[in-house]
Amino acid sequence: MTMPDPVMVAAADEATATKPVGEDIASISRGRLVLRRFLRKRLAVLGLFLVVALFLLAFIGPHLTKWSYESQDFNAYLKPPSPSHWFGTTQIGEDVFAQTMRGMQKSLIIGLLAAFLGTGTAAIVGAFAGYFSGWVDRVLMWMVDLLLVLPGFLIIAILSPSFRGKTWLVFVVLLAAFVWMITARVVRGLTMSLKEREFVQAARFMGVPPTRIIFRHILPSMASLLIIDYTINVGGVILAETGLSFFGFGVQPPDVSLGTLIRDGTRSASTYPWLFQFAGGLLILFVLAVNFVGDGLRDALDPNAQSSRAR
Amino acid sequence: MVKFLLRRLVNYLILVALATSLAYVLAASTLNTRSNYEGRNPPPPPAVVNQTLDELNANDQTPVLQRYARWVNGVVHGNFGKTPVAADGVGAEMKRRVGVSLRLLLLGTIIGSTFGVLAGVISAIRQYRLTDHLITVGSFLLLSTPVFLLANLLKVYSVDFNHAIGHDFLLYTGEKNPTLVGGFADHVIDRIRHLILPTLSIALGQTAFYSRYQRNSMLDVLGSDFLRTAQAKGLRRGQALFKHGLRTALIPMATFFAYNFGLLIVGATFTEKIFTWHGMGEWFVDSVTRHDINAVAAVTLFVAVMVLISGLLSDIAYAALDPRVRIR
DSSP: OOOOHHHHHHHHHHHHHOOOTTOHHHHHHHHHHHHHHHHHOHHHHHHHHHHHHHHHHHHHHHHHSSOOSSOBOTTOSSOOSOSSSTTOBOTTOBBHHHHHHHHHHHHHHHHHHHHHHHHHHHHHHHHHHHHHOHHHHHHHHHHHHHHHHSOHHHHHHHHHHHHTTSOHHHHHHHHHHTTSHHHHHHHHHHHHHHTTSHHHHHHHHTTOOHHHHIIIIIHHHTHHHHHHHHHHHHHHHHHHHHHHHHTTSSSOTTOOOHHHHHHHHHTTTTTOTHHHHHHHHHHHHHHHHHHHHHHHHHHHHOHHHHHHHHO | OHHHHHHHHHHHHHHHHHHHHHHHHHHHHHOOGGGGTTTOSSOOOHHHHHHHHHHHTOOTTSOHHHHHHHHHHHHHTTOOOOOSSOTTHHHHHHHHHHHHHHHHHHHHHHHHHHHHHHHHHHHHHTTTSHHHHHHHHHHHHHHTSOHHHHHHHHHHHHHHHHHHHTSOOSOOSSSSOTTOOSOHHHHHHHHHHHHHHHHHHHHHHHHHHHHHHHHHHHHHHHTOHHHHHHHHTTOOHHHHIIIIIHHHHHHHHHHHHHHHHHHHHHHHHHHHHHTTOOSHHHHHHHHHHHTOHHHHHHHHHHHHHHHHHHHHHHHHHHHHHOHHHHHO
16 A cells, blocks of 8 residues: 555665765765755645644644533534534534544654554565575565455454454554555665675675675665655555555454544534545645655655666 | 466466465464354253354364365365355355346446546546546556445445435345346346445445556556557557557556456445345345354355456456467
């Protein structure tokens, strides 16, 4: 459920775009350069602003209203948005704003965590496969193929009874387990070319153990690819999470996420649109903002990819 | 080239067999069919429950591997097992549902890839103009909208639309009107009216997906020397773009096609469920909720085979578009 595009485009130029490790002066100026390129993209800046704003809203918002997500207003059942209930109320008088904020908190946290785990797995699996080649490579890449044949969505749905009643962190790990495969392939390809570069060769001939070479030299050299991949994954994971929760295969009560809210709201979607419109709108807005940021980051971090496209 | 495709086919077949086996074992060990019979009043005698579960090959007292062996033996002989909801078994139920899903998937793929490629090409040719910006923002918006939300929005707005034209033109429940009497043309029109919204709900996302990639790969091609050469030797720009440029720019799409098909199937699941089409996706969701192991395994097999076919198709397309592959 991720989008491979930025990763693949970035990958083509990653090997040439990276700086030699350990040059502090160069890294400062590169950071500035990246920042300047990023700020030039209006949509990306807007996206970043939206991401931050939505985060603040999700965590500060609940304190701005006197209603909590559990409390009921016995004087307002199924009322449309009003000054006292900004997003309206549900069938049993719950405040939709408070519920939406709570759902958004969970969705955002799940997105950030699962995407991090996913990108991390991709980096480690890809780098090990590429660095060691031989049977390690064959076994790992074969696992990747296997997972690509089965949509993760189906497997998580099948496994959903087993994490019902357990912590939502299990769900996070499962989500992460199905987003790393394509990036792992890209990382593997890059590692294979980085392995032949002088700074890696030098480390190897000095006797640095392979694990250390991977974590100290190879992975930092593809940091920009991994950052882009992480951003894209956040959007993808949130879409996957809300989708699974929509069917009841994801976040389980008493936890709520944007997905469970939309599911509950769409049952009477045409008559009481406020029950799902706000959760849906915020979901689209957040994923859209994340995608803008990812797109901007790709252009900022991979000048070569950009120049090839701007020709 | 035949050798190349054969090698891929064997590779895919092994992967499908393994993936389905994995899914069966996972389903058999997590789904608890026995819970369907618990909490009934009066409680059925344990011996009866056990016997029913044995018939379904879903008795949790039998080791998973033993059940798996029985299932594989059945599948190899074309028997997908029994299901509590259909008396004639999983195989017959699958036959009824496969067509429904395939119609949706086929339409989604054809419409999505055609319009996506077109939008991408237009976007690339008009780079940084208004058209490009509109297509880009539109496709980003669609890519950020999950299918279940899009389908529900379409449903809500179709009510408004029907209200506005004063006639229920757009229908959003089921695949056809079962009570309709009329000629062939009436039935076709009825099908189309049912088809519009579900097709839109998956084709829009597909269009956005393909347009992004097509734009990128077309931009790479636009600056290339061979395109200038083609124009220099006398081709008109349009001819050069479509005969030389588009063909080259389509090559990366072949890879995305295979990758994207899994996403499409997942999307179709939401569409089927929301528009109550009785296809494979709806069956999967209901079967997981009902702890119906055989049905879940059958849908997984279907999905794996579909991914295999799309993988092979994309290999063939790749070979057809890129002469370098044929030499291998």
